Amino acid sequence: MSEGSPNPFSEAAREYRAERDRRETPKLGRHSPVIRPRASEASPKHAIQSSDGMENDPVSDPFAPLEAHDIDRVCFPIPSESKRSARPLTLIQASQIKFDTKPNQLVKNWLSHGSFSVLYGESGAGKTHVALDIALHVAANATWMSNKVDSREGCVVYISAEGGRGVQDRVLALRKAKREIGHGAHRLFILPSSVRISSESDGLLEAIGSACDVDPVLIVVDTLARCFDGDENSTMDMNRFVAAADALRERTGAHVMLVHHSGKDGSKGARGSSALRAAIDTEIHVTNSKKGIQASVTKQRDFASEGQVSFELQPVFIGKHLDDDEVWSAVISPAQDAEHRDMLAPQSSLALDALERALRESGEARRVGGGQTRRLCARLDAWYDVCRTLKITKSCSENSLRVACSRAKKSLRDQSLIDFDATYVWLTEQ
Incomplete structure (x- = not known):
């Protein structure tokens, strides 16, 4: 070795000492190494005394200098089994993707199979009238407002979370006024109570399984507010709700439609966190003016659409109470x-x-x-x-x-x- 040239062994020694010093003063953090002693090394050296003088289970002192034989026992935190994904994940090779000739639209130009939508508007705008009308047409596999429906012989579940007789009377009015699609009532199931989507979806799935002999193609949640846990304006709470709705879609294969209220300024979209609009595939805005009820598509993720239809409310006599009072409801008809x-x-x-x-x-x-x-x-x-x-x-x-x-x-x-x-x-x- 020539004089004045660097000694490679000295360089290696310095690097080793630097690495040793770094390991001797570990930084505590999320990924700090944990030294697990061998069973045979359960000695006082590896025990830690608590403040009351009692020895805890033998573990290595994270502040003790690392020895050479400790290096092969440096472990980093491993996710527990409960936190690991339970569902299998499958990758698709891009070169294997082929055009699917089978249409994927539940209601042409409006709703896709297995997707996620919000139908929103001000109180009294006619949201429930529109949602119920769509639901019965899908259940009957009948064209809705000149838009073809492909229900794949599935059923429809309508969660009437606001309860009461109102929705049931509207269903009776629909059956009476639109007899040509009345057969769809056999595949339209009403849940006249609220259900917390984030925490009670298992109970909902059990109810669907016991009542329906076919898989649902559409699940309507009317309204989001009555089925929501937490604060609608909280991004965290809204994301939790969206995740639960996504799980419901994945487990049933159904399109999930949320009926929701608009914010203080209806032109700025539905009420609550913007995380909801970011997550949905379709957004439908329902308004009511002198010209009648109007439903307009304001967001469409998978296909181009500027869908817009106008309706008028048609009063329908549905019967008399025992005190001889007449009971009326209403349905929407094309304007x-x-x-x-x-x-x-x-x-x-x-x-x-x-x-x-x-x-x-x-x-x-x-x-x-x-x-x-x-x-x-x-x-x-x-x-x-x-x-x-x-x-x-x-x-x-x-x-x-x-x-x-x-x-x-x-x-x-x-x-x-x-x-x-x-x-x-x-x-x-x-």
């Missing part, structure tokens, strides 16, 4: 005249709005037109009073009001939007 209404003269449009309001406030169920069908009717005078309130005419005179109402009444009848007799007026079937 095929929504665009037509935009073309109505302002007076006629106001008169139609006035009639719908009069029907809500003081409608009476009557047989009209000499037939057996009962329709929700308003007295002509009640209709005129609402027309006056809505200022169908600028003049304040009673004669001007009567003339304006008479013209609007004739115009609406000519367009088959209303009908009337000497005392009552009603909307025609669309």
Whole structure:
């Protein structure tokens, strides 16, 4: 070895000492090494005395200098069996992916099989009407609003978490008003109580298994708030809920739809943490205005869609109570005249709005037109009073009001939007 050249053995010695010194003063942390002594080394050297002077189980002192024979016993924390993934994970080779000719859309342009959606809107917007209508059409495997349905002969589970008779009355109204899809009721199952998705999903699956003889293709949770554990604004709580909903989808193969409320500003989306919108595949916004109920797709992950449909509420008589009081509910029907209404003269449009309001406030169920069908009717005078309130005419005179109402009444009848007799007026079937 030439003079002045570095001594490789000295270099190695320095590195060894540096490594030894580093190991002799270990840093405590999440991955700090734990020295596990051999069974034969259970000696006082490897025992630690607690503050009360009692010796704990023999373990190595993490602060003691490491010896050469200790190096092969340096262990890092290993996840416990309970924390390991229980489900098998399978990788797919990209070159093996092939085009699937089988459609994967549950409701074409709206919902996909096995995916995750939110249908939201303000209170009273008609969210439940829309969700129930979709649910019955899927259960019946019937086209919904001109969009093909592929239910794969599965059933539908509707969690009516707000309870009460309201949803059940609406189901009766659907069966009565839409007899062509009434057979779907055999595959539509209602749970008239809340269920905590994050903690009670096992009980839900047991209930589904005992009631349904086929797998569900759609599970509707109405509403998220009634089935939520924690704070909707908390990202942690929302992520926990989303994980539970994902597990429900994976275990059933069903599409999970959440019915949810909008925030203070409906234009900014559903209420609560934005983690929900990030997780879902489809978002549907339901609004209610003078033009009726409207459902619009505001997010679609898997396929392009600008789905938008308009509805009108159709009152349906469902029976009488023992005290002879009539019970009415309502269903949605396509607003095929929504665009037509935009073309109505302002007076006629106001008169139609006035009639719908009069029907809500003081409608009476009557047989009209000499037939057996009962329709929700308003007295002509009640209709005129609402027309006056809505200022169908600028003049304040009673004669001007009567003339304006008479013209609007004739115009609406000519367009088959209303009908009337000497005392009552009603909307025609669309």
